[in-house]
Every structure is written in C-alpha cells, then in structure tokens.
Amino acid sequence: MKALLSSRPVLWFLFLFNLTVALAAPLIDDSAQGIATSLGMAVVSVGAGLGLLKGRK
Template identity: 70%
Template sequence: MKALLSSKPVLWFLFLFNLVVAVAAPFAVHGTQGVMTAVGMGVVSLGAGSALLRGRPARRVTG
C-alpha cells in the first residue's frame, strides 16, 4: 500500500483533488464545517505536494 501511495500519479491525484475540494468547500458547505473541511483537505493537499517536490523516485510495485 505504501508503494501505491508514493507513486507519482497517485500523489498528483491527491494533490489536485484535495486542493480543488479545499477551495470549493467553504462555498458549498457554510459555516464551521466548510472551513474545517477546507483546512483538512488543504493539509492533505500540502502533504502530497511536498512529497512531489521532494522529488522522491517512485517505487515500482513488483510481484
């Protein structure tokens, strides 16, 4: 599972999807729930983005 989550396509998906949700959440859900959703998704997006910037070579899944 770790090798799958560290692959570049998955990291790009996590980065972009969570970034879009973080930006749209306060407009779709009003109040504290929207803000907390945006913060949570933003943290996940930043984590995926930082993993992409580190330039770690993606591991190949074998077997």
C-alpha cells in the first residue's frame, strides 16, 4: 500500500484534487464545517506536494 501511495501519479492526484477542494470548500459552505474541510484538505495537499518534492531527482 505504501508503494501505491508514494507513486508519482497518486501524489499528483492527491495534490491537485485536495488543493481544488481546499479552495472550493469555503466558497460552497461558508460555515465552520467548510473552513475545517478546507484546512484538512490543504494539509493533505501540502503533504502530497512535499512528497512530490522529496521524490525529485
């Protein structure tokens, strides 16, 4: 499972999808839940982005 999650296509998907949701969540739901969703997705997106940078050669 670790090999699958650390592959570049999966990291790109996690990065882009979670970044999109993090940006759209406060626009769709302007409550505390939308902000919490945005923060959680942003953390996952940053983690995937760091994984992409770490794997660079």
